[in-house]
Amino acid sequence: MTKYGIIGYPLTHSFSRQYFNNKIEKDGIEAAVYENYPLLTIDEFPWLLKANPELKGLSVTIPYKESVLQFVNILSDEVKKIGAANCIRIKENHLTAFNTDIIGFEKSFVKLLQPIHKKALVLGTGGSSKAVQYVLRKLHIDYLVVSRNANNENGIIQYKEITAPVMDEYKIIINCTPVGMSPNEHTCPDIPYELLTANHYLFDLVYKPQKTLFLQKGENKNSVTCNGFEMLVLQAEENWRIWNEE
Numbered sequence: 001m002t003k004y005g006i007i008g009y010p011l012t013h014s015f016s017r018q019y020f021n022n023k024i025e026k027d028g029i030e031a032a033v034y035e036n037y038p039l040l041t042i043d044e045f046p047w048l049l050k051a052n053p054e055l056k057g058l059s060v061t062i063p064y065k066e067s068v069l070q071f072v073n074i075l076s077d078e079v080k081k082i083g084a085a086n087c088i089r090i091k092e093n094h095l096t097a098f099n100t101d102i103i104g105f106e107k108s109f110v111k112l113l114q115p116i117h118k119k120a121l122v123l124g125t126g127g128s129s130k131a132v133q134y135v136l137r138k139l140h141i142d143y144l145v146v147s148r149n150a151n152n153e154n155g156i157i158q159y160k161e162i163t164a165p166v167m168d169e170y171k172i173i174i175n176c177t178p179v180g181m182s183p184n185e186h187t188c189p190d191i192p193y194e195l196l197t198a199n200h201y202l203f204d205l206v207y208k209p210q211k212t213l214f215l216q217k218g219e220n221k222n223s224v225t226c227n228g229f230e231m232l233v234l235q236a237e238e239n240w241r242i243w244n245e246e
Helices: 016-026 042-051 067-071 077-082 101-112 127-138 164-169 213-220 229-244
Strands: 002-008 032-038 055-060 087-091 094-098 119-123 142-147 156-158 172-175 201-204 224-226
Touching (some): 016 032, 016 229, 055 229, 067 094, 101 224, 101 229, 119 127, 127 142, 201 213
Parallel strands (some): 002 032, 119 172, 172 201, 201 224
Antiparallel strands (some): 055 087
């Protein structure tokens, strides 16, 4: 039995198990299964590997995209640069880390990008945020990272620093936090939504609910909006390709 799975905690929000098991069934792949592996701490990871020697590939989600790297043998070039992974290939007892969030985000994000969208606010500092920042640098889009805790040396500002001039200058706003994710649909990042315009582009990495309060507030101001579902599917397909390439 070949095994695939996802590590994170909690995994109640994850769509991966149903997605990949449907794929396995649809493609007629025999003796394969995709499981959820909720880990209370990343220290449980070596035990997971030992208990499941059939594992061939793992997805990695919140909160382990960075801390899992201590257990990995090989890092892809992208992972070396950003320090976060969402995909691990297990082959001949070697673990290789990849970041397919990069591919998923870029392909989904650029579709709605307009010439006026030159600067971005990136909400959050976790592993997904690092993938987004990588893509923005690649696209030559200047950005500020926003967090509850400021770090001016690293270019991180607090939410309270998002003033009218900042909102006017930074037309792209990307939510890389879990704020607004089911079952907390009635929450949203603390930004001045009253300053949104039709020239703003709001991208939410959250995919459940389909339309977060963050995106709803953008739509109310006629902003361009996009959720994270297509990004999720794109990175999942890239994970599958990586796990199964010869």
